[in-house]
Amino acid sequence: MAMVLTVEQMDTRKLVLHEASQTVVNQLDSSEGSDDDISDSTRKPAKMAKCSKSGTTTAAPASPPRNSSSVADVTPIIVSSVFGHSSKELTNARPNLPNVELAVNMMVLARRRQMRWQRGRIVEIVTREDGRLKYKVSFEEKGKSLVSGHHVAFDTTAKVEQLYVGARVVVQCQDNKFRFQPGVVAELPSRKNRLRFLIFLDDHTPLYVGLPLLHLVWKPLENVADDIPEGPHKEFVEHYLKKWPYPQLTQYRVGQSLNAELNGVLQRCVVQVVDCSLMEVIFEENQHKEWVYRGSSRLEHMAKFLEMKQREEAESETDSD
Numbered sequence: 001m002a003m004v005l006t007v008e009q010m011d012t013r014k015l016v017l018h019e020a021s022q023t024v025v026n027q028l029d030s031s032e033g034s035d036d037d038i039s040d041s042t043r044k045p046a047k048m049a050k051c052s053k054s055g056t057t058t059a060a061p062a063s064p065p066r067n068s069s070s071v072a073d074v075t076p077i078i079v080s081s082v083f084g085h086s087s088k089e090l091t092n093a094r095p096n097l098p099n100v101e102l103a104v105n106m107m108v109l110a111r112r113r114q115m116r117w118q119r120g121r122i123v124e125i126v127t128r129e130d131g132r133l134k135y136k137v138s139f140e141e142k143g144k145s146l147v148s149g150h151h152v153a154f155d156t157t158a159k160v161e162q163l164y165v166g167a168r169v170v171v172q173c174q175d176n177k178f179r180f181q182p183g184v185v186a187e188l189p190s191r192k193n194r195l196r197f198l199i200f201l202d203d204h205t206p207l208y209v210g211l212p213l214l215h216l217v218w219k220p221l222e223n224v225a226d227d228i229p230e231g232p233h234k235e236f237v238e239h240y241l242k243k244w245p246y247p248q249l250t251q252y253r254v255g256q257s258l259n260a261e262l263n264g265v266l267q268r269c270v271v272q273v274v275d276c277s278l279m280e281v282i283f284e285e286n287q288h289k290e291w292v293y294r295g296s297s298r299l300e301h302m303a304k305f306l307e308m309k310q311r312e313e314a315e316s317e318t319d320s321d
Contacts, residue, residue, distance in 0.1 A: 111151035149219030168220035
């Protein structure tokens with residue numbers, strides 16, 4: 001059973017909510033406006049802005065783990081705590097700032113493929129029959145694409161006052177300055193995360209990054225999740241933004257073993273490092289290491305908890321009818 005605790009905004013007092021049933025089924029389940037392509041310490045900080053690897057699925061499957069672990073199993077506590085203590089740390093509303101219009105010859109970042117954005121120059125602004133604007137971008141690395149406003153980001157670094165939880169951004173990879181990946185701001189800098197931005201990339205990779213690596217998307221969709229491909233990660237982001245500023249996190253310790261999804265299958269792994277809202281785990285079968293968000297639906301206990309909450313909400317709606 002997974003005990004569920006909540007932390008109110010006043011101090012750190014915790015209240016027990018209820019117990020999550022072990023029998024909950026843990027199976028969780030296109031980018032709108034597609035473009036036309038023309039051509040060892042528990043406090044050790046996570047490495048920032050490495051490019052995520054493609055091809056990793058994020059659904060939490062019902063398959064049993066392949067291996068058992070010699071590390072003692074301890075059921076994690078799931079905590080829902082207020083993230084910050086000031087409005088600047090908690091804001092999830094787009095600030096009312098002057099809009100900068102795109103123009104021909106402007107350098108921008110534009111979507112080349114789902115997880116690949118590149119730097120280029122706007123060479124033409126096209127008005128469609130329905131009045132929508134499209135932007136023809138000529139990339140520095142050859143090729144052109146006709147993209148929508150929500151697939152264009154500013155080439156300049158974002159400003160702090162422009163960012164909020166739920167903001168659509170593009171992150172420059174620290175190991176490849178010519179590569180950029182789309183994501184959503186999940187945490188603003190605070191003492192809780194050592195003054196860093198937490199970003200959920202569209203492939204479910206979590207990253208702690210500094211401001212210099214962030215670029216603001218010019219005209220994001222009203223619901224930013226609509227720009228994320230259909231699947232578990234889109235549902236996760238929608239749930240996360242709905243629950244903000246009370247993100248739900250599992251509490252694991254270094255050395256603790258758990259089941260987490262890797263390549264579509266639940267596998268055994270061990271916690272190596274805990275860094276604020278992230279933890280680095282190593283999978284026993286292939287020794288693969290990666291950083292995982294502590295509230296991710298890839299974690300077996302969290303997937304069960306989220307499934308249970310969805311069922312409770314559905315039953316509550318039924319009762320109210």
